[in-house]
Amino acid sequence: xxxxxxxxxxxxxxxxxxxxxxxxxxxxxxxxxxxxxxxxxxxxxxxxxxxxxxxxxxxxxxxxxxxxxxxxxxxxxxxxxxxxxxxxxxxxxxxxxxxxxxxxxxxxxxxxxxxxxxxxxxxxxxxxxxxxxxxxxxxxxxxxxxxxxxxxxxxxxxxxxxxxxxxxxxxxxxxxxxxxxxxxxxxxxxxxxxxxxxxxxxxxxxxxxxxxxxxxxxxxxxxxxxxxxxxxxxxxxxxxxxxxxxxxxxxxxxxxxxxxxxxxxxxxxxxxxxxxxxxxxxxxxxxxxxxxxxxxxxxxxxxxxxxxxxxxxxxxxxxxxxxxxxxxxxxxxxxxxxxxxxx
Amino acid sequence: xxxxxxxxxxxxxxxxxxxxxxxxxxxxxxxxxxxxxxxxxxxxxxxxxxxxxxxxxxxxxxxxxxxxxxxxxxxxxxxxxxxxxxxxxxxxxxxxxxxxxxxxxxxxxxxxxxxxxxxxxxxxxxxxxxxxxxxxxxxxxxxxxxxxxxxxxxxxxxxxxxxxxxxxxxxxxxxxxxxxxxxxxxxxxxxxxxxxxxxxxxxxxxxxxxxxxxxxxxxxxxxxxxxxxxxxxxxxxxxxxxxxxxxxxxxxxxxxxxxxxxxxxxxxxxxxxxxxxxxxxxxxxxxxxxxxxxxxxxxxxxxxxxxxxxxxxxxxxxxxxxxxxxxxxxxxxxxxxxxxxxxxxxxxxxxxxxxxxxxxxxxxxxxxxxxxxxxxxxxxxxxxxxxxxxxxxxxxxxxxxxxxxxxxxxxxxxxxxxxxxxxxxxxxxxxxxxxxxxxxxxxxxxxxxxxxxxxxxxxxxxxxxxxxxxxxxxxxxxxxxxxxxxxxxxxxxxxxxxxxx
Numbered sequence: 001x002x003x004x005x006x007x008x009x010x011x012x013x014x015x016x017x018x019x020x021x022x023x024x025x026x027x028x029x030x031x032x033x034x035x036x037x038x039x040x041x042x043x044x045x046x047x048x049x050x051x052x053x054x055x056x057x058x059x060x061x062x063x064x065x066x067x068x069x070x071x072x073x074x075x076x077x078x079x080x081x082x083x084x085x086x087x088x089x090x091x092x093x094x095x096x097x098x099x100x101x102x103x104x105x106x107x108x109x110x111x112x113x114x115x116x117x118x119x120x121x122x123x124x125x126x127x128x129x130x131x132x133x134x135x136x137x138x139x140x141x142x143x144x145x146x147x148x149x150x151x152x153x154x155x156x157x158x159x160x161x162x163x164x165x166x167x168x169x170x171x172x173x174x175x176x177x178x179x180x181x182x183x184x185x186x187x188x189x190x191x192x193x194x195x196x197x198x199x200x201x202x203x204x205x206x207x208x209x210x211x212x213x214x215x216x217x218x219x220x221x222x223x224x225x226x227x228x229x230x231x232x233x234x235x236x237x238x239x240x241x242x243x244x245x246x247x248x249x250x251x252x253x254x255x256x257x258x259x260x261x262x263x264x265x266x267x268x269x270x271x272x273x274x275x276x277x278x279x280x281x282x283x284x285x286x287x288x289x290x291x292x293x294x295x296x297x298x299x300x301x302x303x304x305x306x307x308x309x310x311x312x313x314x315x316x317x318x319x320x321x322x323x324x325x326x327x328x329x330x331x332x333x334x335x336x337x338x339x340x341x342x343x
Numbered sequence: 344x345x346x347x348x349x350x351x352x353x354x355x356x357x358x359x360x361x362x363x364x365x366x367x368x369x370x371x372x373x374x375x376x377x378x379x380x381x382x383x384x385x386x387x388x389x390x391x392x393x394x395x396x397x398x399x400x401x402x403x404x405x406x407x408x409x410x411x412x413x414x415x416x417x418x419x420x421x422x423x424x425x426x427x428x429x430x431x432x433x434x435x436x437x438x439x440x441x442x443x444x445x446x447x448x449x450x451x452x453x454x455x456x457x458x459x460x461x462x463x464x465x466x467x468x469x470x471x472x473x474x475x476x477x478x479x480x481x482x483x484x485x486x487x488x489x490x491x492x493x494x495x496x497x498x499x500x501x502x503x504x505x506x507x508x509x510x511x512x513x514x515x516x517x518x519x520x521x522x523x524x525x526x527x528x529x530x531x532x533x534x535x536x537x538x539x540x541x542x543x544x545x546x547x548x549x550x551x552x553x554x555x556x557x558x559x560x561x562x563x564x565x566x567x568x569x570x571x572x573x574x575x576x577x578x579x580x581x582x583x584x585x586x587x588x589x590x591x592x593x594x595x596x597x598x599x600x601x602x603x604x605x606x607x608x609x610x611x612x613x614x615x616x617x618x619x620x621x622x623x624x625x626x627x628x629x630x631x632x633x634x635x636x637x638x639x640x641x642x643x644x645x646x647x648x649x650x651x652x653x654x655x656x657x658x659x660x661x662x663x664x665x666x667x668x669x670x671x672x673x674x675x676x677x678x679x680x681x682x683x684x685x686x687x688x689x690x691x692x693x694x695x696x697x698x699x700x701x702x703x704x705x706x707x708x709x710x711x712x713x714x715x716x717x718x719x720x721x722x723x724x725x726x727x728x729x730x731x732x733x734x735x736x737x738x739x740x741x742x743x744x745x746x747x748x749x750x751x752x753x754x755x756x757x758x759x760x761x762x763x764x765x766x767x768x769x770x771x772x773x774x775x776x777x778x779x780x781x782x783x784x785x786x787x788x789x790x791x792x793x794x795x796x797x798x799x800x801x802x803x804x805x806x807x808x809x810x811x812x813x814x815x816x817x818x819x820x821x822x823x824x825x826x827x828x829x830x831x832x833x834x835x836x837x838x839x840x841x842x843x844x
Contacts, residue, residue, distance in 0.1 A: 209710050210709060210710050210711075211704065211707045211708065211709055211710070211711055212709075214697060214700075214704055214707070214711070215704070217690070217693050217697070218690050218693065218697070218701065218704065221690035221691060221692045221693055222686075222689070222690045222691065224649070224686070224687055225687070225688060225689060225690050225701065226690075227649055227670070227671055227672055227673070228647075228649065228672075228673050228679065228688070228701065228702065229701040229702060229704045229705065230672050230673070230704065230705040231704070231705070232670050232672070233670065234669075234670045235670075
């Protein structure tokens with residue numbers, strides 16, 4: 001076992017322990033029996049096939065948004081635009097449904113999904129273009145474009161695309177079956193999860209073993225030298241931003257089509273930001289993001305279930321999620337310092 | 344002889360498998376200049392960093408004024424009157440000279456009150472070293488030589504009795520170097536002890552009273568000023584018989600121009616060059632002399648196609664290699680050795696393998712074979728003597744001289760038609776410099792042309808076919824080697840052209 005593995009193991013154990021202690025204190029403070037509640041949460045997250053499927057449903061957009069952060073991060077770009085790309089992808093995908101509600105499935109569904117991915121790619125690519133050509137900080141631009149995308153969705157569902165049959169409820173028309181992403185094994189788990197896992201695999205292989213990965217590492221380490229090696233920062237920035245954005249946009253249209261069934265407000269419960277945190281938790285590693293996204297998806301699903309069955313407010317799941325992130329990131333930082341000092 | 348001010352006995356220090364100092368003893372006396380002479384990696388800097396409290400020795404003792412002292416940090420060393428000026432300066436460039444000096448005074452408060460005695464104390468040495476330097480100027484606007492004087496004043500302000508200078512002349516122009524020699528001698532005359540870490544014989548000849556020569560972490564010879572010839576010193580430094588003979592490059596093959604630079608203009612960070620025109624024949628070495636910061640960097644980058652040109656063109660063998668956009672790339676048959684390799688030529692946080700593969704990275708397979716890259720890297724590392732020879736090391740871990748060798752290995756191991764070399768031997772010792780020149784001459788013999796930017800007039804006048812002088816972004820004059828003389832070149836470097844004389 002080499003040093004890096006030891007640090008990782010240490011961080012995982014230490015982080016888990018710190019999280020459990022903090023969570024127990026929190027649960028005791030709000031008057032719940034800590035151990036029992038945590039046990040219940042584990043059951044609600046992964047205890048049976050239904051819980052597991054719900055966790056995977058939550059994990060799907062988180063995973064896709066995490067990939068949309070990790071890929072630009074490999075070029076040294078920090079994007080926080082998953083949320084906006086997800087919303088914009090949902091918007092463009094829905095545009096197809098609104099325009100051609102009666103199309104045949106073999107045309108409509110691919111067109112809807114493609115439009116969603118292209119929408120996300122455009123939203124992210126715009127920030128990438130500004131970064132590459134005008135040196136606009138991509139973190140700021142993606143952050144601000146989140147608000148624009150969410151408000152654009154609000155604009156259309158309160159206005160032009162409002163379903164007259166919805167009795168004033170701000171939402172688009174319901175997606176016809178021909179535009180509904182197929183679900184798997186009779187659960188709510190849908191195609192998006194499969195795409196997310198395959199995308200993680202492809203990106204991992206391409207970036208770890210491919211020439212592309214060398215280009216990203218060189219350009220992120222020293223852009224000038226990248227030019228000497230013949231790599232174009234402009235091209236690579238556009239590439240990683242559009243690929244990342246297309247994944248987040250795909251997450252948005254899948255969520256709209258398979259889970260919500262129509263474009264409406266509250267499409268995402270912070271999946272973009274959660275994806276960002278998952279990306280950092282994974283150490284910007286595509287493969288490690290998969291189990292971490294599933295774990296966080298489980299935590300969110302368990303929070304919903306707790307609220308339903310145990311009258312624990314679902315916000316407490318968000319608090320626990322925050323504790324998990326802080327514990328994990330803190331433990332990793334400490335372990336890294338410890339190993340560099342004594343290792 | 345009087346009691347030594349500092350006596351280091353049997354010092355040893357290892358970094359992992361590398362023995363940096365092996366049983367080294369040294370005496371430093373007040374009122375004299377001790378030159379610590381040796382090649383890169385001989386252990387000179389390590390030894391002095393131990394004295395400065397920067398490293399702790401694995402064995403051995405340090406005595407100051409006859410009593411044993413142990414330094415846990417540079418602060419302890421300074422309390423004993425030992426100060427060091429590093430190759431990299433530690434000045435805050437946004438602050439003025441005065442503010443830098445005030446902040447470095449012992450017991451500097453967090454709130455700087457500019458009381459007159461305090462200011463006078465901060466400036467007392469600077470006034471002696473550089474009476475014409477306005478202390479209100481921001482450090483950003485100072486030349487490298489001026490910065491070095493401020494750094495020296497900072498150390499002297501601490502009442503240092505032992506002043507260690509690490510390769511002080513490596514960044515200076517010839518005139519600044521001469522002035523520094525004067526200061527070093529006057530400091531010694533004041534009763535201070537000066538330790539001069541260097542690999543240049545000129546430094547030793549100019550101001551050393553005693554010489555200690557190190558090689559491979561050991562002291563191999565001690566001499567006083569005049570009892571060794573320079574050949575003997577070089578031999579002691581590099582080891583007997585290891586210095587070969589360097590043949591001057593072959594004469595030019597003909598007058599067929601292969602590189603045409605026409606009316607070139609470019610700008611990088613407010614530094615501009617303009618109206619640069621010259622033509623190079625196959626096998627020609629074109630030296631460009633000049634005081635650093637007169638547009639050499641912009642010229643090199645524009646020739647390499649890495650910054651957009653604002654006017655004119657660069658044509659190599661019939662093809663334009665100038666860039667017109669920000670996203671410039673370098674032509675495959677151009678070898679470019681830029682200045683400051685850590686910033687301009689390598690990716691610090693990737694390993695040596697990939698750094699060596701950079702220029703061919705575009706031609707790699709979609710899934711490149713790691714083994715091929717590693718094999719090639721190992722071969723280059725051993726051919727060009729990059730130390731330590733571990734291809735998995737990150738580039739940031741290499742010393743300046745070895746980084747230079749790494750870049751030379753990458754650029755000159757290919758078959759360029761144009762070589763752009765900026766200070767290619769900077770930070771390299773005698774042996775490594777010779778190896779670099781030999782590599783360049785090898786390409787010259789096969790018909791490549793070379794643009795060689797340097798400040799070393801001796802080397803330029805020995806090896807370049809023609810010498811141009813750049814001043815303030817323009818070429819002031821071009822002269823053939825046979826007709827070049829130092830006076831004319833020096834006048835050009837100061838900006839006087841023929842017409843204005």
